[in-house]
Amino acid sequence: MNKLVKDTIKLGFGLMRLPRLESGEINVEETKKMVDDFFAAGGRYFDTAFVYGGSEEATRKALVERYPRDSYYLATKLNASSFACKNEEEAKAELSISLERLGTDYIDFYLLHALDKNNKSLYEKYGLWEYVKKLKEEGKIKHFGFSFHDQPEVLDEILTEHPEAEFVQLQINYADWDDSTVNSRRCYEVAEKHGKPVVVMEPVKGGTLADPPLVVKNILKQAAPEMSPASWAVRFAASLPGVMIVLSGMSNEAQMQDNLSYMKDFKAFSDNERMVVENAMAALKNIDSIPCTACHYCTPGCPMQIRIPEIFACMNRYKIYNELDKARNDYSWRPGGPRASECIKCGQCEGACPQHLKIMDLLEEVVATLE
Secondary structure (H helix, E strand, O other): OOOOOOOOOOEEEEOOOOOEOOOOOEOHHHHHHHHHHHHHOOOOEEEOOOOOOOHHHHHHHHHHOOOOHHHOEEEEEEOOOOOOOOOHHHHHHHHHHHHHHHOOOOEEEEEEEEEOOOOHHHHHHOOHHHHHHHHHHHOOEEEEEEEEOOOHHHHHHHHHHOOOOOOEEEEOOOOOOOOOOOOHHHHHHHHHHOOOOEEEEOOOOOOHHHOOOHHHHHHHHHHOOOOOHHHHHHHHHHOOOOEEEEEEOOOOHHHHHHHHHHHOOOOOOOHHHHHHHHHHHHHHHOOOOOOOOOOOOOOOOOOOOOOHHHHHHHHHHHHHHOOHHHHHHHHHHOOOOOOHHHOOOOOHHHHHOOOOOOHHHHHHHHHHHHO
């Protein structure tokens, strides 16, 4: 099943959360060092997207201009949502823009981006499935698939209607494995049923599982003091049969080195390790928190420019660690910009959220708790 990639470790370099300078621009020099270390460890799969601000340009400078084009796999994405394009013409123009930004004449893995029940009809209306098939025939892309954020029934419907999809990218991590909103396990099982290789995104749930609640951290540390919490999360996903690549959105050299330390010579979970994670999953279920992955899809279209993920991170400090004073202090400065109380309830954020969070209600909770 997993013959689309070869001669690479199972870890993919997710380029959505690259290191940034104080100015907010991507730190290309640090990214170059991370790319070099990734290559040295046998990493060859790089994942970016049209809507990852500045990522494609940084990828050109850190990767494409510095390594032979046939020495790595490059993945990017076409997003048909209203915040990315306004019509079919603009949607189909995204590839040309991505190729120019990346400085290449072809893409190895091209994805229809973030499909769900609300937008999949838009990809049909714009003829984007036929479009990617044509791109493959023309040699502009090597393989096509899609990333997905919805219920397993919707995934089954898409794969039934489009068996030509060569792979699927799914959010899989142990926190979401049996979550009723994300349904990682059931979505994975649908992909397995259809015989589709899986690229895993959000294995560490936006960094949440790199620094999990203390009760979870203690379970993992007791089992293996030398292993980082992130290593448990990434290896959980990588141990699943049918998983082709596990993406990690690394933001600094330390994260890169940690990931490479256990993925360079990857070993699948033992039965005992799987039991440890099952205990961690049980502990997580007893903790109430906001399952935001900080993807920032909600922020570009916010008319009030509210930094929603940063606000939710402050709220989770209270929810997870019960540190109300510290959460309020964080909220007083860390998010920057407008406060949660300035939300005008336009709803655009909820339409863009791949986690399908009730963002407006959650912002009201933030106002009541932290303001």
